[in-house]
Amino acid sequence: MIIKKDFDIIQNYFEDNSGVIGAHAEFAAVAESEEDIPPFLTEMAEKKIPVTIAGALTGNTASGLSFGGAVLSLERLNAIGNVRIIDDKTAEITVQAGARVQDIKDKSYAEGWMYPPDPTEKNAAIGGNIATNASGGRGFKFGVTRDYVKGLKVIFTDGSSARVERGKYFADNEGKIYFDTDRGKKEIILPKYYLPSIKNAAGYYNYPNADLIDVFIGSDGTLCVTVEAVLKLIPHFKEVFGGIIFFDSRQKAYDFVNKVKDIAKNRQKDSVDPMSLEYFDKNALLLIGNDYPVIPENVEAGIMFEQDIYEDNFDILMEKWVEVIESSGVDTEKVWFASNMKEQEEFRIFRHRIPERVNEKVKKNKIPKVGTDFAVPEGKLSEIVDFCDKEFEAAGLFNLTFGHIGENHLHANIIASNQEEYKKTRDMYARIAQKAVELGGTVSAEHGIGKLKHIFLEKMVGKEGFAEMAKFKKSIDNANILGLDNIFPKQYLE
Ligand SMILES: Cc1cc2nc3c(=O)[nH]c(=O)nc-3n(C[C@H](O)[C@H](O)[C@H](O)COP(=O)(O)OP(=O)(O)OC[C@H]3O[C@@H](n4cnc5c(N)ncnc54)[C@H](O)[C@@H]3O)c2cc1C
Numbered sequence: 191m192i193i194k195k196d197f198d199i200i201q202n203y204f205e206d207n208s209g210v211i212g213a214h215a216e217f218a219a220v221a222e223s224e225e226d227i228p229p230f231l232t233e234m235a236e237k238k239i240p241v242t243i244a245g246a247l248t249g250n251t252a253s254g255l256s257f258g259g260a261v262l263s264l265e266r267l268n269a270i271g272n273v274r275i276i277d278d279k280t281a282e283i284t285v286q287a288g289a290r291v292q293d294i295k296d297k298s299y300a301e302g303w304m305y306p307p308d309p310t311e312k313n314a315a316i317g318g319n320i321a322t323n324a325s326g327g328r329g330f331k332f333g334v335t336r337d338y339v340k341g342l343k344v345i346f347t348d349g350s351s352a353r354v355e356r357g358k359y360f361a362d363n364e365g366k367i368y369f370d371t372d373r374g375k376k377e378i379i380l381p382k383y384y385l386p387s388i389k390n391a392a393g394y395y396n397y398p399n400a401d402l403i404d405v406f407i408g409s410d411g412t413l414c415v416t417v418e419a420v421l422k423l424i425p426h427f428k429e430v431f432g433g434i435i436f437f438d439s440r441q442k443a444y445d446f447v448n449k450v451k452d453i454a455k456n457r458q459k460d461s462v463d464p465m466s467l468e469y470f471d472k473n474a475l476l477l478i479g480n481d482y483p484v485i486p487e488n489v490e491a492g493i494m495f496e497q498d499i500y501e502d503n504f505d506i507l508m509e510k511w512v513e514v515i516e517s518s519g520v521d522t523e524k525v526w527f528a529s530n531m532k533e534q535e536e537f538r539i540f541r542h543r544i545p546e547r548v549n550e551k552v553k554k555n556k557i558p559k560v561g562t563d564f565a566v567p568e569g570k571l572s573e574i575v576d577f578c579d580k581e582f583e584a585a586g587l588f589n590l591t592f593g594h595i596g597e598n599h600l601h602a603n604i605i606a607s608n609q610e611e612y613k614k615t616r617d618m619y620a621r622i623a624q625k626a627v628e629l630g631g632t633v634s635a636e637h638g639i640g641k642l643k644h645i646f647l648e649k650m651v652g653k654e655g656f657a658e659m660a661k662f663k664k665s666i667d668n669a670n671i672l673g674l675d676n677i678f679p680k681q682y683l684e
Contacts, residue, residue, distance in 0.1 A: 191226040194218045203261045206247040206254050207311075207549060208642060209558035213255035215242070220263045224286075224417045227262075228349035231415070234260060235347045235669030242673060243411040245318025246290065248311045250561065251640020253410045253676045254318065264288040264317055267417060273301045281423040282340060287317030287416045294421065303423035306332035308466075309636075310542050317416045322638040323391050323408035327541065328496070330596030331465040334389065334636070336407045341420035344406055346371070346413075347667045355420075359402035367402050378665055380405065381658035383651040385632070389565045389597045392634040392647050393677065394659055410638050411673035413666045427498035431507055432528040432537055434494045435520055436475070436486050443469065443491035444572060446518040447595050450495065453514070460506045462514055467596030468494040468541060474590040478543045484526050493595065494537060496528075504529070544592050548603050551588075557606045558642065560615040562622055565599035566631035577625045578602050581618045587611055599635040616645075623649050641675045656682045 194200050195217045204213035216239070221227050234241050240259030247254050268288035275281045281303045285294055291305075292312035298305045308326035309319060318324070320342070325334035345351045350371040359369040365380035380396040387397075395404045406414060437443040447469070453462045470492040475485050485492070497507060508529075512522055528534040552559040566574050575591070582589045582604070593600035602622065606612040623633040623646035633639075633646035648656065660682035664670055674680045 191230055192220040192222060194220065200261065203244050203247065203263065204255060206249045206252060208250050208252040208255070208640070209549075209552045209556070210252040210255060210642070211556065213252070213257060215256040215259060215261045218244075218261040218263060220266060222266055224267065224343075224345075227345050227415055227417065228351065230262070231345060231347045232349040234671055235349075238669065238671065240671050240674050241347075243317070243321070243415055245288075245315035245321065246313055248314045249318060249322065249640065250559070250563075250637040251642045253322070253638060253640030253673065255641070257675070259671070259674075262415065264315070264415070264417070268293075268315075270294055270297050273298060273303055273423060279425065282420055283423055284418060284420050285316050286418055287315060287320075289316050290314070291316055291319055298423050299426055302426055304426040305338065305421055305423055307335045307338055308332070310545060316419060316421075320407050320416055320419060321409065321411050323636070325389070325391075325594075325636045327466040327468050327494075327594060329389065329594060329599075330467050331463070331498070334391075336404060338422045339403060339407055339419055340422050342403055342406055342416055343418040344414035344416050346376075347669045347672055348373075350374075350376075351417075352376070354403045354406060356401060356403050361398070361400045361402075363399075365396065365400075367400075367405070369402055376666075378405075378662070381655070381662040383655035383658055385650070386567070386630055388567055388630075388632060389599055389635045390632040391563070391636050391638045392632050392643075393639070393651055393655070394662060408638065410640060410676040412663055412676050413672065415672075425500070427500055429499040429504060430496055430528070430531050430534045431499055431504060431511070432494065432496040432534050433511065433515070434484075434492055434526040434537060434540065435515060436489045436524065437491045437493070437520065438486075438488050440471070440491045440575075442519060443493050446493060446514070446520070449514055449518060451596065460503050460510070462497070462507070462510050464495040464497045464596070466494065466496045467594070469591070469593055469595035469600065470494070470544065471591040473588075474544050474592040477547050477590055478540070481543060482540065486524070494541065496534060496537065544590070548590070548605065551605050555605065555607045557608065557612045560604045560606065560612070560619050561637075562600065562602040562619060562626075563634040563637045563643075564623065564626035564631055565597060565635035566626055566629045568598060570629040570631065571595070571598045571600070574622070574625055574629060574631070575600070578622055581621060585614055585618055587615060594635075597635070598631075620645060620649075639677045644677075644679050647678070
């Protein structure tokens with residue numbers, strides 16, 4: 191284990207994408223091998239020194255930032271194994287937790303396979319993606335990180351470790367799970383509260399008869415250190431066809447999306463069946479308008495779609511998409527199409543440019559970003575967007591919304607330029623979170639709760655839910671040192 195204490199060196203661990211300032215630690219411990227971690231954790235546990243696991247620190251909720259104690263970094267544990275083919279539809283790859291998501295994707299692609307989860311930020315470490323159950327634009331067809339994690343090797347703060355394979359350990363009807371570690375059996379009892387059955391990254395996974403691996407995925411660095419993962423791969427598409435459509439009314443954009451979803455639900459060959467359906471509101475488009483003259487002046491909303499192509503049916507698919515686009519009253523001459531992977535890469539840069547621009551503003555203002563991550567059940571999206579509109583109008587603060595409309599999951603970003611505005615945006619966010627919950631949704635569908643969103647999670651699970659979480663965490667991290675203040679307020683551990 192390399193121990194770093196010099197502030198100038200360790201300050202790199204004190205900033206992530208949340209805009210939160212003031213993170214600090216006594217030292218950073220950089221693991222040189224997996225074997226370094228059990229003795230380190232047992233020592234920290236004995237001395238009661240809090241440990242925060244840092245991935246690549248691209249997180250949005252300050253969950254990888256430490257406030258005292260030690261930082262544990264797995265940046266050197268970044269090996270990526272070879273692709274192992276199982277049959278013509280599946281393969282797998284074993285990776286260490288510090289491996290960069292882009293490198294995993296590249297290695298898989300070089301052999302004709304795809305690691306489908308596609309969060310916009312590819313510099314994240316896979317350990318961070320697993321801890322936050324990250325997802326991205328292609329979730330509409332391919333789902334989230336959880337869907338591609340077949341196995342994990344995890345280390346607990348008592349120094350024990352476990353290999354957890356999907357399908358091996360399940361919760362019984364009381365929520366109890368027994369599993370093997372290298373030091374004997376462990377028993378845990380899942381916390382009790384209600385979580386909606388939609389895309390969700392808020393709170394510990396506690397669905398009935400949960401698979402243990404799903405409980406560790408999304409646990410935001412609070413239960414164990416992931417050191418290794420076995421990931422599922424699927425055949426990579428041969429080509430991709432996509433488009434960005436600019437609408438002069440938001441309703442037209444919604445109608446288009448509903449039409450596409452209606453066709454795509456049948457998942458038919460030679461038919462409209464996108465892997466991503468992304469939304470951009472007027473302010474999001476105007477923010478990058480100078481970089482992209484293709485965006486028309488009277489724009490009110492934009493939709494980006496990408497369809498994966500596996501056979502020689504490009505022309506048929508193009509025809510089908512043109513039909514849907516034209517039937518939505520859009521002139522196809524004004525649509526920005528991409529007809530191969532190279533052109534489609536431009537779309538990804540376009541998509542990435544929005545959070546990048548937002549982050550530039552946030553960094554300049556030195557006030558944390560307030561960005562929603564809600565998802566609502568089918569049919570409820572326009573209700574919550576209208577609600578947000580009213581809130582934004584009343585507050586008069588700079589805002590923009592973009593995100594995964596295919597899954598009714600949007601990021602409304604409100605940018606404060608001083609502390610007073612920040613307080614106002616937090617209050618507004620709380621009302622939006624409340625509305626999402628009232629509509630049967632979640633306050634976080636992909637970024638997790640971290641240290642910043644406790645009050646929003648409370649709207650879903652209540653104080654009783656937090657108490658359940660604390661009891662559950664303590665039963666695994668007996669020393670109570672890992673990822674403190676992530677997911678629920680640390681006061682509940684006292
Ligand atoms: C421009 C931009 C775009 C983004 N787009 C997306 C997006 O589309 N979808 C999305 O989901 N997120 C997105 N994010 C957020 C971020 O990339 C994800 O949350 C990512 O999963 C964080 O990974 P990380 O390695 O940076 O983890 P960190 O930020 O370092 O840590 C996040 C959490 O993971 C825990 N952790 C890290 N490694 C381990 C480990 N080995 N074992 C146990 N716990 C661990 C940490 O303790 C912490 O709780 C974006 C961020 C940026 C900057």
